Amino acid sequence: MASTAQPDTVSHPTHHKALQGLLTADHIRYDIAISSKKRLLEELAGLLSQQRTALDKDTVCRTLTERERLGSTGIGGGIALPHGRLNGINECIAAAIRLKEPLGFDAPDEQPIGLAIALLVPADAAKQHLQILAELARLFHDAERRDKILKAPDTAGLVALLA
């Protein structure tokens, strides 16, 4: 409650918000303990599927798991962006988990992750859908900004930085 997102937003007016309106506080879990990559994907699938009645948690989880097998969505610096294409949605859906303890995620830099932002994209995704992921990935290239996001004190702080 103490932290307000306002000053940040004002001080970086030029920064594009990659997840404009997509990520709300309801779909973020903060500082939770998760023991494995498998559990993390399950939790994220839960947060994603609860946003649409038509979505089934198992299907969402399978989608994330299968994408992960093709190549880790860890982008380095302690952040992962699990995602996948899914039938039955018309727009992107996002969710996030900040971990209490760093978790091994097979990231290319072999660093454990502290934050996972998950994204579901419609199966017949248009360019603007795919852009969201690319922008998100680009956003985290900036070490200073990445650090700020990783250290956001609470859900509201994170939302303010991303959405």
Added chain:
Amino acid sequence: MKIIILGAGQVGLSMAEILSRENNDVTLVDIDPGRLEGLQDHLDLRVIEGSASHPDVLEQAGGHDADLVLAVTNQDEVNMAACQIAYSLFRTPTKIARIRSTSYLSHPEIFCDKAIPIDVLISPEEIITQQVLRLIEYPGALQVVDFAGGRIQLIGLRAYFGGPLVGHQLGELRNHLPTAKTRVAAIYRQNQAIIPHGDTVIEPDDEVFFVAAHDDIREVMSELRLVEKPGNRIMLAGAGNIGLRLAQALEQSHYQVKLIESNRRRARQVAELLDETTVLHGNAADEELMTQENIENAEAFCSITNEDEANILSAMLAKRLGARRTMALVNRSAYVDLVETRMLDIAISPKIATVGILLAHIRRADTVAVHSLRRGAAEVIEIIAHGEPSSSRVVGQRIDQIQFPPGTTISAILRNEEVITARKDTVIEPEDHVIVFVIDKQHIPDVEKLFQVSVTYV
């Protein structure tokens, strides 16, 4: 990867060994504490004593966190129940089980999420049967493995005087066989690997591995050895499940099969199940019987009883008595290393045959098939290239521009159902099935990395 292995028998133990060496987080469960004793002294794994299908045991073994459960206890029913529970309680993403009974295997529809949720079935007997059949199909081959659903095969064989290419540079193969889709992937000379180039000269006794489209295999083999007219007489020893399956399959392909079984009742029983096969009651280590049954005219002799020692001895005898090619089923890896090439032609190892199926599900990137060669030192993998040039390190690249680790060659590509010979200027396209030969297994992680898509791939 976090992996739970249920059952510390032959297969369970060797998988635990291989997987823990490949940096996986392995927990091995067995009901018999004797089987788990001392394992942790030389392997980096966790052991749990208990019933493999019990929910509390699975939970203790890390069921909530496991990416994969491998159920290889000696009971089909326990393996099935364990997978069911792993699915119901933990939604384990990959469940692999060994199922032996043909009664279950003949109903593949029962293995689905709604009934018995097993993603991959391993039937060692079926794997061995298929392996022997492929070896018999290609006389002279020491190894035959399938890729791309059998459209591409890898053959290992010894080069002999008389083969038109023997004594010549590899590059001439293209002049000899201008239309064949093939590529030599590796040559072993006195057990040393040689990375083949166009000017490499094939010497007699070289062990040559080549990859080719299924329809071109025979033609390529005939370049490396003088082709004698293959006989169609096959002698099998041991009428267990594998022996029976083999005899049935060989009958259908019009081979003349003799099957020797030492148990009189079993011999009578299988005789009734087979139409054309001559079933003999006797011992395959009996020189008189073998001579009487014209072993010297056999195209192949294959011993597949339950006993390694009996299989090795009778195959050695058959070789000495003149069988053209001898094979023995050998479970113990120490024996496999010992006997091959010197005493008999091919040691068939259920372990090596099974491990590939498992590895295909454990490796990163979209690996379809993994086959171990040279007793595990080398590997051939089928892997799908995904993505765009922006999200992949291979898609859109010419083969000679890809930063492959040393001793790694792309041998063939399956593109839209069509087999393509890999040349240095071939450009990899999305969804290509790429067959990669890796002489030194150590480099596998680098190959996987190359084929992994980057984060922006959706």
